[in-house]
Amino acid sequence: MRVIFAGTPEFARVALERLLAAGFTVPLVLTQPDRPAGRGMKLQVSPVKQCALEHGIPVAQPRSLRLDGKYPDDATAARDALRSAQADVMVVAAYGLILPQWVLDAMSAARPPEGAKAPSGGSEPRAAGSVGARLGCLNIHASLLPRWRGAAPIHRAIESGDAETGVTIMQMDAGLDTGAMLLMERLAIAPTDTTAALHDRLATLGGRMIVEALELAACGGLKAVPQPTEGITYAHKIEKAESTIDWSLPARVIGQRIRAFDPFPGASTECTGETIKIWNYEIDSNKSNTDKRHGQILSIDSDGVVVACGEGALRLTTLQRAGGKRLAAADFLRGFDLRPGMVLGTPPPTAATPA
Known part of the structure; x- marks a missing residue:
């Protein structure tokens, strides 16, 4: 199976490594452009790009995927790379760019020459991995959907005092983490867990689950179930x-x-x-x-x-x-001189203005 991988941070790198170790062919990696970081503000490659380079995988770093957006040349080049990759599926993990409809359509279209079309729509569970059909875009999301849709599910789960979280493998659609669920696994949140500690466990879990999902899809054993309409919460970006x-x-x-x-x-x-x-x-x-x-x-x-x-x-x-x-x-x-009676969170006293 040929897998295009789209991701940027360490969470995504873990999944990419697991896919490669499992023997999947990755003809193309999409990741965010290099960013200045550190005290010297030198350009830094993403963990996913570093992994791709180590494995000799072609990398595309569009600033946007919108063909009608600010960077249409980037989007057009990415579209050409997607088409040339001749992939069966795109796996997305913390990529950082919204996938426009043309990407979803391209990855759901039937593979020539079979002419079969991947099943879509409807509320009944359906088999993924039909012969001749691409599998669309699958997302590794670090929450128990529909709880904590959005950008910061790990942070928000801890902040809210949730007793558990997990990973959902989801069939992507045009909404924000609204697609049908393919696999879900729960993970307890310990009373001492930080986002850093929980992130690492969820990354490992997500890597294992996406391999399992693709192996099931290859034999038509993956079932897509719509998300519940109750219990929806949004994990807004951390400011x-x-x-x-x-x-x-x-x-x-x-x-x-x-x-x-x-x-x-x-x-x-x-x-x-x-x-x-x-x-x-x-x-x-x-x-x-x-x-x-x-x-x-x-x-x-x-x-x-x-x-x-x-x-x-x-x-x-x-x-x-x-x-x-x-x-x-x-x-x-x-x-640092701290003493009983001091009050934290108050601004320092201002000097009196001379009369």
């Missing part, structure tokens, strides 16, 4: 502004956000005009904060900094100052 901790929230909710925003963008708070990132914590059930301000430091010891929240308190155990590295609380406090 840097969300990283600021709101100490009026319950300690449990703040903790979920700390884990959800690790590694990006990192939950942060202000203290004496400096930004501090919080990477690890414990919920402190022994502190009473009914008469304390939200964000007020209740106590400090070698185990951490205890801060009053809207409900309960958090013991901050791993912190980082701007330009520094993550440090255990005891090490952090040797270089």
